[in-house]
Amino acid sequence: MSSGSTGRGTGASRRMCVFVRGAVQGVGFRPFVYNLAKRLGLGGWVLNSPQGVQIEVEGGQADLEDFLVRLQKEKPRLAFIQSLEWSYLDPANLGEFKIRESKAGGEKLAFVLPDIATCDLCLEETMDAKDRRYLYPFTNCTLCGPRFSIIEKLPYDRPNTSMKAFRMCPACAKEYRNPEDRRFHAQPIACHVCGPRLQLLDGKGAPMAGEEEALLMACAVVRGGRILGLKGIGGFLLLADARNAEALTRLRQRKLREEKPLALMYPDLKSVEKDCFVDALEARLLTSPEKPIVLLRKRPGASISDLVAPANPYLGVMLPYAPLHHLLTRELGFPVVATSGNLTDEPMAIETDEAVSKLGSIADAFLTHDRPIVRRMDDSIARIVEGREVLLRRARGYAPLPIEVNKKLPKVLALGGHLKNTIAMSKGKHVFVSQHIGDMETKEAVEAFQQAVNDFQKLYEFKPEVVATDLHPAYASTQFGESLGFEVHKVQHHLAHVYSVMADNGLDGSPLGISWDGTGYGEDNTVWGGEFIIPDGGRGEWLAGFEPFPLIGGEKAIKEPRRSALGMLYACFGKEAFEMRDLPTLKAFTDDELEWMKAAVEHDVQSPKCRSVGRLFDGVSSILGMRQKISYEGQAAMALEFAANGMAERIYPFDIKSGGRPKYLINWGRTLSTIIQDAKSGVGNDIISSRFHATLAEMAAKIAEASGERRVVLSGGCFQNALLVRNFQARLGQRGFEVYTHQRIPPNDGGISLGQVIATAEARR
Template sequence: MKIEEIRVRGTVQGVGFRPTVYRLAKAYGLRGDVCNDGQGVLIRVSGSEEDLTKFVTKLQQECPPLAKIQELSRTSYEGEFDFDDFVISSSVSNVIKTEIVPDAATCPQCLQEIFDPFSRFYRYPFTNCTHCGPRLSIIRAIPYDRHNTSMSAFTMCPECAKEYHDVENRRFHAQPVACHVCGPKAWLERADGKPVTASMFSMMDDVDAVCTLLQKGQIVAIKGLGGIHLACDATQEIAVQKLRQRKKRYHKPFALMARDISIIEEYCTVNAKEKELLTSSAAPIVLLPVLGRKQLASLVAPGQNTLGFMLPYTPLHYLILKRMNRPIVLTSGNIADEPQCIDNDEAREKLGKIADYFLFHNREIVNRVDDSVVRVVGDTVQIIRRARGYAPATINLPLGFHNVPQILAMGSELKNTFCLLREKEAIVSQHLGDLENIAAYNAYQNTLNLYLNLFDCKPEAIAIDKHPEYLSSKLGKQLASANQIKLYSIQHHHAHIAACMAENSIPLNSPPVLGIALDGLGYGEDSKLWGGEFLLADYRQFQRLATFKQVAMIGGEQAIYQPWRNTYAHLLAAKLWDTCQQQYTELEFFKFLKQKPLKLLNQIIEKRINSPSVSSVGRLFDAVAAAIGICLEECSYEGQAAIEMESLVDINNLNNYKETNNYHFEVGFLDNIYCIEPDLMWQGLLDDLQQQIPQKTIAAKFHKSLVNTIVEMVKLLRQENLIDRVALTGGVFQNCILLEQVTKHLQSLEINVLTHSLVPANDGGLSLGQAMITAAQLINTY
């Protein structure tokens, strides 16, 4: 007989892993014990060599649904061993190296129970087990035990305790286990403070009453898993309009929830991959093509050809939607750009003038976790916002990074995440929002402190973006100074490319890739603002090979929300404004621009007063969109004009335009590197506008022309450099026409194309890249 210590690392706590170990050990007649500790799961076991091998093989084959084994090691056990049977021992606190499981959508077994009148969980909105339910949203410390979560406030009743301690039950050590008798409760309140009475509407309970309220056109704030949402009937024009006006969210698309796939399919086409995502344990919002068979309220997603749908992911949502035969809006419960509310009192204060009713519960949300957003491009899943269901699942590091010191990367200013690097893995936080909002910045600091404590992270280095005014960079400098640790400033677009390399498992010492990073802007090595870059890069360094023409961003940040500023700046840069005044005076955008204080704007540009030059492809999209009449005057969110222009394009007709009809981009030189200049493109576009070519045709031609330009630049750079891999990254590559078309053309040239699927292409993935570059530089010095 052999005695072994089996160490299992990965996502193995709070997912029913120990009961699986117990069941298999008993099946093979083994003796010993299993326990959780700070590193994962520890198994001490005695048996024959054959039975031990079968046990380990079976454990890997029958891993629970939410578990993920990253490493399993077997060594001889030399310590005291006094077991007559196999048992589950209490958790041990030691060095923390384990993972936290993302929050998981309701499993089929729990769903069946909440609708079974004979189950003690019938209509209980907080039903869960080891296969589903809250994780990150309720945890305060590791190990993941009940006393370290917000469920510590609820003492288990005898029935729940019995299931919790029954190793054969799927609720064995399910930390949030609870029922009607002992668990959290949900209740309905009126926003005006008046009492809610049963005579107001027929209802089974307060949760069921929400459905009636939504059907009557009311707005209800619903406290869910990781935050509070605002809900209304998505088919009622007045209700959606009321929600937009009260929330002051005038154009950005609303997220939708539907009871089941069949309702979604009345409004959108859903392919097999998208259906798999919708029904997965992550249960994200999935962007789906509009079908057009049935119509939602026009203000749900104005100017879009996609809708963002999710399925219910908690029993609470399932119970609300049981009688709802149409979609509901389910959008973040917040004011303007503030973080989503998570506290009852905070919601009463901030959402009291938006919601008509509140559905609250008394389980504390410890960690705010927004809904994740994904879309399928080709056969690849593209994560746009990585949060509930995905964070903080670890990302395995590529070959060469397996002994990295602990590193903290602070992320960007917008769409912020931070990243912790340790040993063989990266832990990227959930989406934390735009730090320019003080409430978001405070939440960022609180979440950062929580993660550092949860994962017992003591970083030896801190990585920040080079931009001196980013709040994340300033905080990183303060932390590095206060703790006397190394600080690394990482160029924005290099970080984008490194993140793409990392999630595609490109080893540390691989040859450079050609990274094409297209976005709004990032601080460059020359202290200018970049945004359309071709960089030959590895993890340690990069060489800038090509860029887009620098154009003034009139008024700085104002240009993001007033696209006409970019149109005017581009026409000036192309020396076409005088031509406009002679030949194109009847164009709508020209008439609009003539009403602006152009002399003052010219002075601002000449004197470089808050008008930095940028090589931004994001702003180029805005400029073209405004010129053809999309969001000419203003946007209510970044990228709105570009997104609406993309939605105009009929992908099926995209390739019907002859090569000669495409717009032309010239290639020149700037500071000894290639420079893509859009001057001739603008001339062609102005001619099309004058000939009254349809808006959607111009949008398609612009997309196709930009694709061709990017591909031709890759061909040119390939002649001068050894390039066999191209990484496509940056927020502009969330445009799926651009991504699909560039990928297809480059693959036809036998180039291996790297894209994002684990972290966003936008700034939400930046922290991973910052951490990887810092790790590579640190490894290089060891």
């Protein structure tokens, strides 16, 4: 029995599909791939196509990982990889490795490339005292530098980019026109003489210094424990010394960001390895041309302050991705916090005036430049889970590369969800998913979303046949979709998740979809988030879900896990719940508050019924005394994940009822009462949490057995939890299910727009 396309099986064969763009043609790349695959004993093929080099390899998991790491590490000297995307597909018995005939035909798609991190040659020049670009912070070439963030319209030519205002000097113009030069037609080509320049401003926007002096003074600002606003590739970042607790306290106070982890930028891989555990795949990801923020496990005694990521065993780490970052971090020689330059729930600033007016109360100085940013582009976030790359935020380095699907699609414009919004559009067999746009919680965020929709349509000259939105009538994205004047197709949130993970794995048909997250508008007037759905023709059969409980205070419960917990207790024990005064949950309320909660729940006021697994995580976290209130999304669930000590054998009891709607209803009453007993008898939170994770996977395995499907796809924010994914793979894998998880598209709501496109296309077939 094949164990499917995920996880580390016991030597089972897997197929990996790799797509490489860049200077990989005519430099001996295919023979290199051939020899590497042969040496590792992998089957498959390699092929040149007008869009890039396509590779499929089949073999054991460890060899495939090795292949991927060495593909980047040992590539021919002249080859440069601009983007490398990989995903797992079902095994196909590819046979001995071959170099296939090139695909001559095929349309030369006008793919817009993402922003690409500085290549080694450009970095060497920037650091070479004899080079004319010595210390130039905007050095780039045909193979690296800004792309998507500077393009105003297609085709991608200099006059259509934000570099149009800079007139090339004779030396640059010569390189630009010489087909032998590695800057031949490099649109953002620039140098000290003709290109963008640095400027340092004080916190009020008054100029202090220019060029090299600006850079040195900016370093002094960070070294002195102050906060620097830095204009980068896709927007402003806020920088501070990551070792300096005082600086970070100030940054958190000024940014009104209490505990949410802050991203870090290290000078180089060596310095990262001192503070974090980094395996081969994580090192590949950190140094890849995409250069995302990678979640890494922190080493004991790491050099940075605990304020970077309080109560969190992981750090979000990235390496410099522009010459400006290399110059700054080399000069500093220590890790810096590099967090988005925005106010809470607002988009990141991209213009200098905007940065000074919005971030002037946060930053002590601004290091800025005069190359305009056309499009806001956050740093991407990724992690390795069970030997697979999973994107948690897809933006710089990845967007707007398309996801290719098996069938031709109608022209759909999908507007995504409410949190972690992205939009998407389909052309032919490609779905172009936008960069991360963000949570639509403020007027500014909604405006940025509307701008992104217009921008996407304009850039690709796209007229949709149909607009896809969420089912939630109050979402800004839904309302905007209705105002556009096109036919609107509404897709239920959790169904969109299911189609999203199917597209991410190249799956068709009707697998069992498991869609678990915090909140989504359900079809039965309850809050969904623990659903089992069989997709079929763009619609879904709601196969199973969780017994609902009252979410006391509705939206308020999202910020206060104690409310979810109280609702869960009430669902299980009725009025008695309010007498369980020795539980941490009840201790977290005053007597008056408890009276109010009791009245609300008994009279069914502002207490919608909720079936969400995200809220179950919150509730258990509260009952175990971990978190009663949270300061950022997912904090309580993360605390529960981090508390666990690994995989548990023992699970908690639960019941499954059948016969209503949904067909199977998971009753977690006995789960909860046993957790409470465990806690009372002194069982540690590490063990309880581990058992809770295992229990959820066992519940899913039971539903999977009842479903009659062999393929199971996992999507929704809950599957950002690595321990939950591991439990699923173990418990479902043992029973012969093929488990599929996300790879190139986030499991969270960043994937909703892709799912909306596919569901809409399916419904119109």
